Amino acid sequence: MAWSFPIGVVRGTVLRVHVTFLLFLLWIGGAHYAQGGWDAALEGIVFIVLLFACVLLHEFGHVAAASRYGVRTPDITLLPIGGVARLESIPEQPAQELVIALAGPAVNVAIAAALYLIVGFPAAGIEVQNAGVGMLERLAAVNLFLALFNLIPAFPMDGGRVLRALLAYRMGYARGTQAAATVGQAVAFGLGLLGLFGNPILLFIALFVYLGAASEAHAVQMRAVSRGMLVADAMITRFETLDPTAHVADAADCLIRTTQREFPVVDGGGTLRGVLTRDDMIRALRDTGPETPVIDVMRREIPLVGERQCLEDALSLLRDGTLPAIGVVNAAGRLVGVVTPENIGEMMMIQTARPNPSTDGPWRRGTTP
Numbered sequence: 001m002a003w004s005f006p007i008g009v010v011r012g013t014v015l016r017v018h019v020t021f022l023l024f025l026l027w028i029g030g031a032h033y034a035q036g037g038w039d040a041a042l043e044g045i046v047f048i049v050l051l052f053a054c055v056l057l058h059e060f061g062h063v064a065a066a067s068r069y070g071v072r073t074p075d076i077t078l079l080p081i082g083g084v085a086r087l088e089s090i091p092e093q094p095a096q097e098l099v100i101a102l103a104g105p106a107v108n109v110a111i112a113a114a115l116y117l118i119v120g121f122p123a124a125g126i127e128v129q130n131a132g133v134g135m136l137e138r139l140a141a142v143n144l145f146l147a148l149f150n151l152i153p154a155f156p157m158d159g160g161r162v163l164r165a166l167l168a169y170r171m172g173y174a175r176g177t178q179a180a181a182t183v184g185q186a187v188a189f190g191l192g193l194l195g196l197f198g199n200p201i202l203l204f205i206a207l208f209v210y211l212g213a214a215s216e217a218h219a220v221q222m223r224a225v226s227r228g229m230l231v232a233d234a235m236i237t238r239f240e241t242l243d244p245t246a247h248v249a250d251a252a253d254c255l256i257r258t259t260q261r262e263f264p265v266v267d268g269g270g271t272l273r274g275v276l277t278r279d280d281m282i283r284a285l286r287d288t289g290p291e292t293p294v295i296d297v298m299r300r301e302i303p304l305v306g307e308r309q310c311l312e313d314a315l316s317l318l319r320d321g322t323l324p325a326i327g328v329v330n331a332a333g334r335l336v337g338v339v340t341p342e343n344i345g346e347m348m349m350i351q352t353a354r355p356n357p358s359t360d361g362p363w364r365r366g367t368t369p
């Protein structure tokens with residue numbers, strides 16, 4: 001996810017923190033300081049660390065449920081409204097998605113129940129902002145809030161996935177996602193209205209929910225279109241390559257002559273050695289000059305896929321948005337094409353503009369009737 005950075009690895013799952021989560025922490029710390037000085041700020045920070053742990057446990061609830069179905073989780077990103085566990089693949093069985101989506105909020109309910117067993121159940125409603133209420137009690141209340149909030153039926157919340165899974169039983173995955181995304185955007189609109197006339201934080205959440213719904217619908221549409229296609233169907237086959245002995249000045253010539261922005265560096269045997277991006281090229285021109293060997297500034301960790309592999313394999317590699325391109329090789333290992341995020345975007349435009357886009361059919365393939 002863009003605007004996030006890694007903070008650690010747990011059992012092969014990379015923990016990432018989104019910038020907005022840190023802003024949220026700063027905001028909480030600042031608000032406490034303004035209310036009661038450093039003591040309050042310290043208490044606020046301890047509370048936040050505990051809250052942070054609860055959000056992580058929530059995400060590991062998803063991870064544990066997913067691993068039951070053999071689905072790995074490459075990373076978890078923490079956001080102000082919770083976290084997002086990025087599953088390697090989305091289970092096609094609605095029942096599995098339902099269990100995975102509910103596992104997170106269930107963890108918060110369990111934490112809240114355990115805390116209430118320790119501190120005793122409250123006689124009346126809890127005022128979360130009141131510093132006089134014990135920290136554990138506040139933590140319990142916040143966990144209940146997290147569980148309820150995450151069950152709002154809108155992507156990217158767990159409730160959106162629950163809704164999609166329930167709809168997918170009846171209308172299939174792609175149409176279920178569309179319907180769930182529409183419900184989610186209506187919810188976002190409602191939250192936005194509430195935000196306008198009440199708590200401005202709701203406006204922020206509404207924007208987030210709106211974007212989440214749109215991006216989930218887009219991702220599912222993309223997967224639906226790419227199903228049944230091979231890498232060879234979508235790859236770029238006409239492109240300029242650079243020799244490993246080339247200099248950045250040669251690459252700059254190529255940049256002017258072509259519309260390409262990513263240049264594969266290919267040796268005499270047809271093996272991809274790396275990819276030089278336009279940005280890296282410009283940076284090298286500025287920092288080390290036109291005589292810099294391209295091999296020194298190219299991106300080396302470019303994954304390869306076979307031309308007969310499913311397009312979905314290439315899409316899942318491009319999903320986190322950090323790769324400039326993927327190399328496509330034939331059976332002999334020679335580079336025969338490249339796939340870039342831009343050309344995938346073009347393919348999507350073409351596929352969705354066709355009179356009968358196959359947005360539904362392929363998704364019924366793995367699901368039980």
Ligand SMILES: [Zn+2]
Binds near residue numbers: 083
């Ligand atoms: Zn969750």
